[in-house]
Amino acid sequence: MASSQMAGGFISLPTCGRATASSAGAHVKHLRPMNAELIVVFTERHRLGLTATPYMVEPVQENQPIRIIEQATPERLNDYDRPFSELQQQVVKTLDYLSDRRLHKKFSREKTIKEFYDKLTNDTLEKNIRPEIEKRMLECIELLALANDTPAYFKDAGYSHLYPSDLLEVSMVPSEAVFSFELTPEALDYRLLVRDLGRDFALTGRQPRFITHAPCSFILNNRLYRFTDIDSKKLQPFIEKKHIRIAAQSIPTYMEKFVKNCIRDFTVTATGFDIIEREGSRKAILSLEMGLGQQPVLILKFNYAGKSYLAGTKSSVYVEMRHTNQRYTFVKLQRHTDWEQQIVTLLGSLGLDAATDCYYRPHQMLAHDPQLSLYNMVTWLTANQATLTEAGIEVEQSQMPAQYYLGSSDIESRVTEGNDWFDLRILVKVGNYYIAFHKFRRHILHRTREFELPDGTYFIIPEVWFTRYSDLMHFAKPGDDDNLILDRAHFNLLKEAVAVTTSLDSIAPDQLDTSAAFTTIDIPAALQATLRPYQKMGFSWMVTLAQNKIGGILADDMGLGKTVQTITMLLHFYQHQHETPPAKTEAPMQLSLFDAPAITGFNQSHLPPSLIGMPTSLVHNWEHEIRKFAPSLKVYVYTGQQRIKSKDIAKVLRHYHVVLTSYGILRNDIDYLSQVPFHHIILDESQNIKNPASKIYDAVMALQSTHKLVLTGTPIENSLSDLWAQMNFVNPGVLGTLNFFKNKFVTPITRQKEETGEQQELETRLKTLIHPFILRRTKEMVATDLPPVSEQVLYCDMTPEQQQVYEREKSGVRNELIRAIERDGMQKSGMIALQALTRMRQLANHPALVIDNYEGSSGKYEMILENLESIVQEKHKVLVFSSFVKDLQMIEKELETRQLTYSKLTGATTDRDGVIRRFKSNDECRIFLISLKAGGVGLNLTEADYVFLLNPWWNPAAELQAINRSHRIGQTRNVFVYRFISTGTIEEKIALLQEKKSKLADTFINSNNPIADLSEDEIRELFA
Structure with missing residues (x-):
């Protein structure tokens, strides 16, 4: 049976008695022997150098040439009726990337493999193909070191056959480079040894066959040596000579650069100087610094024995050189990589993202805004200061334009409730300083985050303050002794900002089922009507507002009985002044300036009359409703050409409980009506005063009264400014000035085409401001007995x-x-x-x-x-x-x-x-x-x-x-x-x-x- 043939440095597949690649077909699988073995052969390939190729071979017999069946590929492995381990499959797959077919396909546009090699230039080989070979060979050698079921052989290109004696030893333990230095006054001599399985030997006079160069691997005497930390350039000089000598004048530089790095990266033996290995103190440092483009960054550093260096540096050893008394000493400190990784993991769990190995930023930081990035970092450091300290992480502020306070802060408040205001004593504790809260007013209103402390450091005002306290800061006024004075109408702001409970808490129901929060107020006995539950609630709400000297807007749907609720409220106040309800009379009486006041049934409550303004078309309706539901209330209809026009009109009106007039009359006769002190001023269809620039608005603002109330189903007809006009009437100043309201709320809320987070926040804040003073029920909410x-x-x-x-x-x-x-x-x-x-x-x-x-x-x-x-x-x-x-x-x-x-x-x-x-x-x-x-x-x-x-x-x-x-x-x-x-x-x-x-x-x-x-x-x- 013919053996493998070598041609031009390649192992040729046998062609005698064996199926070739071209003849492989449907029955090829049955031609593959079940006892075939997988081997890897290292040999020189034309133009490519020493590489490895996997082969399927017949069982290896001692002293007999190894008979090759075919080159192994991932596809051909499936043709064998035998299992292959995962490592064996990975070896074949890795080396397949270096097959002629794959290299040709990846690196050439030539039609054939031969043309590819014929036209391959050295430049292309070194720049493109050699890195691929190095990468795959390193993977292969690592796999062979782990796989004891895949033997490796070295085939010298000068021999025809491959024998069992060509087997390579591949150790699981990498070899190690050992530098030996000898320092004398005249020179520094050093040599390099290879340490393998505890044995040191020199390469001098030997001929290693290099497979890879960085890191280095080579074959020598049927053993494959591999390194993890040294390249072939450092080994090659010692193949020709035993040692290298450095002249005396170059010794200081060589010791600082080369020797120090060798001690850090390799095993070193020394004569003439000292190497001390020890463990020193260690700590982690998180440093706030300004990076490129004035972008703030958090830099993680590790400090060993007083020396800091950046996290993420690859060396696990730190070396410090000392030169005293004409003797060099190197102190070698081993880094604790496990401990460093624990620090990195902790920072990630606390919400830091690593931009690089040592640069960190909090999650979702706006990197394009350096100022906001800085504030986010300071905020993060402040929030996590305790955890960082407990973990042994020190925080530094290095080369920063200003130093920032990173400790905790607390707000201490005391609220005193007066008749018409709240007296607020609020102090902010920042470190050892107590600062009156009103000193933050300008910063909060202008969204200025940096507040300078007495020691020159800067306290970053928390972002939440600008939402929680901006309205409070706008509406509160400075008082005595660093106090703030807040109008009672803004009690809701006080609750939200300072988290206190006030006597007014029950007047701001969120839903109808909170009516139980109100103090039960008895329905006046003189009322000639039966109120529904929601109407009783509305009546109680209006009375509670009045008792607390706060105005309101009753904005129930049309048809829910705003009129009867209001009449009930008026009846409550006027009847409340009597032991028994006032006597009823059959018909109303109209007094002139010359009538005597002591007529039974007229206003004897010691309260001034209440004025109700409305569109002309509603005057008769109100008169009719009062007669129907509260006939004990005396009504004066102030309309028509015969009405009294005199600044002494109060002398007549004081005998009546209720004065009805139209908006037109009110506007025209304001010089007279403004002289009358009223108990309640009530405006029906109050959207009529929605324009703050109108004469009717000026007129109603000139009226005098103890209490104010408006009724409307549509408090906003044209814009949010309508709401401001009515709210400013019932509670002057509760929404600030008109310009403030437009700039703060109207423009941002109404001009956004798509709703944003900022817009939602403003809407929420505005609803918080108006919520206690508006009561609105829809028919769907309360009138379940209404037909559809x-x-x-x-x-x-x-x-x-x-x-x-x-x-x-x-x-x-x-x-x-x-x-x-x-x-x-x-x-x-x-x-x-x-x-x-x-x-x-x-x-x-x-x-x-x-x-x-x-x-x-x-x-x-x-x-x-x-x-x-x-x-x-x-x-x-x-x-x-x-x-x-x-x-x-x-x-x-x-x-x-x-x-x-x-x-x-x-x-x-x-x-x-x-x-x-x-x-x-x-x-x-x-x-x-x-x-x-x-x-x-x-x-x-x-x-x-x-x-x-x-x-x-x-x-x-x-x-x-x-x-x-x-x-x-x-x-x-x-x-x-x-x-x-x-x-x-x-x-x-x-x-x-x-x-x-x-x-x-x-x-x-x-x-x-x-x-x-x-x-x-x-x-x-x-x-x-």
Whole structure:
């Protein structure tokens, strides 16, 4: 049987009596002997040097050439009916990377392997291929050292056969380089020995066959030597000579550089100088320093015997050289790598990320912001100081522009409760210093983190302070002896900031089921009504506010009885002054300036009267409700041309319990009314004072009273500034100045297109400020006995003639508007946009609203009238709301033509009570035409169970108010709401904007978004 053949330095596969690679096929597996063995052969390969190749061979026989079956590959191993160990498989897989096929595929574009080697340059070989060979050979040698089932052989290229005697010894223990130094006054001699299994020998005169160079491995005398820490360049000089001599003048430099490093990295024997090995003190140091680009970093260092060096350095030994008394001494300290790793693991568990082996930063640090990074690091060091100290880690601040306080801090507070304020004594303990809290005011308001301590170090103000205390610092005022004075209206800020309990805690219910927190207040005996549980709670809330001299906003849904709750509260205060309820009288009496006051039933409570301001349309409703529910309260209606106009009006009003007036009268007669000291000032539909620049706002702010209360279902109609105006009326200064409120809350909250964490934080802070002073219950929350309301949108197709007019007008309006925006900008074009929008809405309703000679019909009108006739035939009553009075007038003509009985209420209606009574009491009158402005509030029309909304508007709350005329306490039937929308018109887009722009309502109570809040893109989209 032919043996293996050697050709050009390669072992050739046998071709006689054996299957070759080309003949291997479906039956090859059966040709492989089961007792075949795996070996690795080291031999010279053409151009590649000494490498290893795996082979499958027949069982090795003593003194007989080894017969090779084939080269082993990962794929061919599967053809043998025998198991291979995991290490054997890994050896074959590793060496397969060095096969001609794999090298050709990875490093060449030549078509054949021969062309690859023919055109291989030395430069390519050394730069690209040699590193791959080194890497794979080191892996292979490591595996062979571990695998006792895979023998290795060395095949000299000059011999044809491979014999068992060519077997290599591969030790599991790496060899070691030993440097031997001899120092004399004349020279430094040193040599290098190889220590293998406890035996030292020199390489001089020997011929090792190097396999790898860094680290080094070689074959010598049938043994494979491998090293882990030395390269072949350090060994090769000693193959030619026994030792190297360093001249006397070079000895100091050589000792400092070469000898010191050898002692650190290798085993060294010395004559003429000393090497001392010992253990010294050790400690870990975490140093706060400024790195590249002024980026702060935390640098981990380890200190042994007073010498520090960076974590992550590879050497596990530290060597210090001393030269005293003409003698060199080297002190060798062994590093404790396990202990160092424990420190690294601890820092990771405490929230530090390693940017490199020694540079650390806290998790999620904003690396692009050096100042914030520094504060985060100081904060982290402060928070973990105790743990670091316990672990033996010292903290340093090296070469920093300032030194930072890294200890703990505490806040000590004492709060004294006065009649109208809180006296706050708050001290911050920082180290040994006690600092009055008000000294941090400027820093907190301006978000300045660094506070200089008396010793010159800087205390980094915790980030949480800016959230927790910024409102407190804005609203509190400096007092005596470093104290702070806080108005009682800000008690909620005090609770949050200082964590104290005040006597006012029970006035800020989060949910309805917290009503148990209120002190039970008896319902006045003179009340002629039965309050529901939520109304009792509202009454108690208002009384508690007044008792604590705090104003409030009752913002219940329309129809939940804000009026009766308020009347109950007034009755409580006026009745509370008597042993028995005041006597009832049949009819109210109106006094003049000349009447005597001692009339039975008039105000004898020793309390001044209370003033209720409201829209004109609600005056008679309030008068009626007071007569009905609290006839013992005497009412003075301050309206009409015959009203008293005198600065002595208080002499008359003091005999009454309640004074009713309209906003218009209040504005016009403020010179008289401002002279009267009232007990309560109550504003109904208080959104009327939403504009702080208006005369009515100035007027109500000029009134005098002990207590203030406002009632509204929509405290926010246009923007958050509406809320400020009403809140500033009931509790002046509670939200700061208007400019502060706009800058602090309105702009950041409303101008963000997408909600951010900062915006959410501001919303939370604002809700904290207003929470105690606003009570809002929705019908879904409290009126479970109300029947359901069903809402449906009826989409109306325009008639052909209406469609034609609409598209023609839209084109002209859009072009005019776009020109105005481009010419004057969006801000100055708001009025033009509003006019254009109104015109398009009217056209969508009926072109005849704006085009006098229009003779066509309207698809929406046809559907409205058809539904009205059906409702009347079915004996139901319906409320028809429109934003346009002319809209109602046109429907009125159609109703008259069809002989349908109706009532109509607009701003021009003089007999308001008459038209309301007509609808409520006349069974034939089943249709009530109402303008949204005149009848959206103050009406109780539960006789109707249908509501028609003829045109959408920006304010969802306005539509809700209209619906609540019918769907309110007292309604017993299901209520059906129909919204009429003309398809393909601006009405559809308005409906979408209503939904898109309603977030403010859900967040803070209620909302509306007028055209002034629309962006240019939204305006263009409306008219697209």
